[in-house]
Amino acid sequence: MSERIGVYICHCGTNIAGVVDVASVSKWAGEELADEGVVISRDYKFMCSSLGQELIQKDIKEQKLTRVLVAACSPHLHEKTFRNACKGAGLNPYLCELVSIREQDSWVHTDKVAATAKAKAITSGGVARVIHHEALEPLLVPIHPATLVVGGGIAGIQAALEIADAGFPVYLVEREPSIGGHMAQFDKTFPTLDCSACILTPKMVDVGNHPNITLLTWSEVQKVDGFVGNFAVTIKKKPRYIKTEDCTGCGICWEKCPKKVIDNVFEAGMGNRKAVYVPFPQAVPKYPVIDDVNCTYYLKGTCKACEKFCPTNAIDFNQKAEEITVEVGNIILATGFDLFDARRIPQYGYGTLANVFTNLEFERICNAAGPTGGNIVLRDGKTVPKTVGIVHCVGSRDRNYNVYCSAICCMQSLKFAHLVHERTGAEVYNFYIDIRTPSKGYEEFYQRLLEEGTRFVRGKVAEVTNAARVPEEAGKLIIQVEDTLIGKQRRIPVDMVILSSGMQARYDSKEVAKLFGISCSADAWYIERHPKLDPVATMTEGIYIAGCAQGPKDIPASVAQGAAAAARVMGKIQQKEVSLEPVRATINADQCSGCRICNNLCPFNAILFHEDQMVSEVNPALCQGCGTCVAGCPAGAISGTGFSNEQILSQIDGLLMLNRSYATVSVEK
Amino acid sequence: MKQYAYYPGCSLESLGKSYQVSALEVARSLGVELLEIEDWNCCGATAYFPVDELLAYTLTARNLAKAEKTGLDFVAPCSACYKNAYFTNSYLQKDADLAEHINYALEADNLHVNGTSKVRHLLEVFINDVGLEEIKDKVANPLKGLRIAPYYGCQILRPRKDHENTENPQYFEGLLTTLGAEPIEYASKARCCGGSLIITNRKAALDMVRILLQDAVNNNADVIATTCPMCDVNLEVYQAQVNREFGTHFSIPVMYFTQLMGLALGIPPARLGILKEQVSSASLLAIAQNSNQERTL
């Protein structure tokens, strides 16, 4: 018995009807495709409108339709609309197909006659295909209420707090000894000039004290198994060599430790820490760690001063790493950014000329708890600069390094200018290409800096050198730049140069992405599901991204993304189960020869191999229905529901209009 | 014996005579055979590109074609010739249309070019092919205490060939250290000497030369070592003009790196074209000779 197919051709106002003769396509389908099973064929101005949808629903009921074919816009836009319409009328939504005669026809052709003929072909293809559709049910997968947040910076902290405050358990994993991220290193934050630590530490303390947050610092994720709603994550807790159940955080161990180490992480190489240390005084948790690479005990077997002096006997040099596995339903990656290495630009002198600083180094200089006690001084630790040059766009907006704009450096450079004015009275130059101040209060901040008498020079700095040519330049750092607003090359002598180095993806972001089964862009930032409309989800269900890991952004945006990811997760948790699109691949075990070619082809790690039976199997929860394995299987043993060989071949036959009367088309010259 | 297709370039037969002489001496001493390309023509330097690009590439392609016949690497001691040859060669590989055009012209001279040679500068041939270890073994008179300013100039470094360091290269310094000398750090080591501007815009070129000389002198250089005859002439022959123009009193010797290599290898100065300069290198010889008890001939 053949199917009863309803065909609906949309005008889309004049978008389609302006080029395609929709009435004739509809008439043609009703007449020519009747032998395929088309019982009713209509055209309508806007199929996606409620009236349009009601048309379909009425026909389903009255004409007892078993299949629906809509020829309109791209499925990306309204596939869901029409599927829901069918569902509302009692027809399985997957028995409806939407073919595009807009993006693929009326929008790309000007020849109306040819376009109309093409629309007929597309409709015919769709009808041939939809006959082979099967009724499918979405998969329902239960959601474990716990969440894993990877990364304890401001985005991760925000996400963790939101979920925990709502009453759900959170595991917060951070690979440094304390949470806080880069924000903990800053002095003031723009544009309000809030003290960074002052606004961050209350949130950090909340995290540390929260009954619903299991804080795992000095830890890293090793393995991720499972799928949305049911992840099993293996976390390695690196040995702190401190028994946290006994440690009170009193600090005697690091006070007594004789081994000083240059702190390249928190102090950006500007200051020291001890071999046993907390990265900064407000660290959460308060437990120190022993750096077993530099600690004298691990190097030579001697010292042990910390153990001698610890009042609660909390030092344990033999502590081993511990691996735990946790079950979570969703994962949020908030792993932050790395700084562009300014040494890659030798002409700026970083690393060769002493008084050239990076932005992170300068933050530590300004920070009251930093290596200079908040005094802005040169490398010698005492001289106050009389002139300071701040260089924008270091490593950013540059095809030789990173093409993108790092979003925050202009504001950061303005902030630095302000701090220099405030604390030293020095002459300040900012060298920029554009001043980017898009958010609330940002442009006003720029105006403030103008009023403070900052000298803005529009020109990307060509070089920083100490080769003086005239007496005024002797002993100074000379910034050579074209002042583009006056069209002259200038050499400006300064005492201190601050490079606003751009942001980069973490050095291991590609490996981390692979671990979690998501993708990175060419610049190594994690890729969001949709750059405009879905910035915190990824193509992998259950994995979300937030903060700078997704791309350069300021603190308010990071917080917003952390909260957004948390909201998405909580929405899933509330639903208790998630329904997954049934469009996915299935392997016919009888035909599978166990060659495993498909295993490595799958970009979502969705194919398992059963050793005992020597066959592969697709995990329907992870499978995104991309079709790569279907094409790759040499035995043709894999079929895609919703994209079966039968469906595709039929659609091709329908498109080619074989065995069908095809009015010869005369093409306009 | 390592063999190379040697392209001296016009300058080495005239203004850069000492470069030619010292290069051949040093090559011989290090077991490098520089086989001069048969009947080579001028590469056009920087003067052809203002007129016709295709012809400019064709001139160089003729020399490349001759080198290809020998199957040896193409070696140029002059940075401008080197740059022209390198990029002509590279474009021949990448652009089939260009290759077709050029080969059509070369046909008239019974030649054909494929772009398969490797194009090298003499400096890096010594550093990479002979190797610093072997050179160190052959150094008979280490140039102890001689402060040399390594002058790379432009076209040996730029435009960039691959992602190598063009802002702060160190390979020339490596060679000078191997010779026992003390290379100095100075910011202008890759700054232009003015090149052909010495003719077409003398004021500009003299200013550029002055800045280089000043930087080398400020950093206490005893001598400036060059890798290109154009640079050498601008820095040395026109030093007097610089002094006249700007009221300076420069009198710093400028020598080709091959002359310095020759001294270190124990070759007599006369065979290296030394003491034939406008700015006398007598002071430099004194330093070089004072730091050594004996010289081998």
Place this chain on the structure above:
Amino acid sequence: MVDELSFSYEISNLMYATHGEPITNCLQCGTCSGTCPAVEFMDHTPRQIIGMIRADLKDEVLASNTYWTCASCYHCTVRCPAEIDIADMMYALKRYSMWKGSYQENLIGPDFSEAFVKMIVNSGRSFEPLLAAAYLPRFSARDIIQEGLMATGLVFSGKMPLLPKKIKGLKRFQQMVKRIIPIGETS
């Protein structure tokens, strides 16, 4: 079909394709001009020239001495964040101005290049004294004397040839040149 090519389009066509990004990509950041060692002697900075080309200010660009003051050191090219080959663009402007015969008065560059090209075509090698004829006429008397003294010094140290050299395969060489451009003309 475009009736007349804009100046910026013409210049883009004169820049050989493999060299770099098109000049339309210029951010006007000023790195090139901040780097250029000869910029003090140019009436417009390299960045301004690119701006002027994009604004199709053909006459002003051709009348500028900027591109004739370029030493082709390529420092701008390697530093340009938009990866534009600016030095090559200067060569393109030189070629354009020679082709149109339109450039500032009293510049030595065009005559020098023309003389150089003629010399090579006639002999296959360069010969300094011949080139002198191209530029000495523009020097002051004092400068000519100084140039002469310097040349004499070079002759005595064997660094100045007194007779021009010719390559052996000159005839075929000239045939080769002819296949690119007719001998004797410069365009």
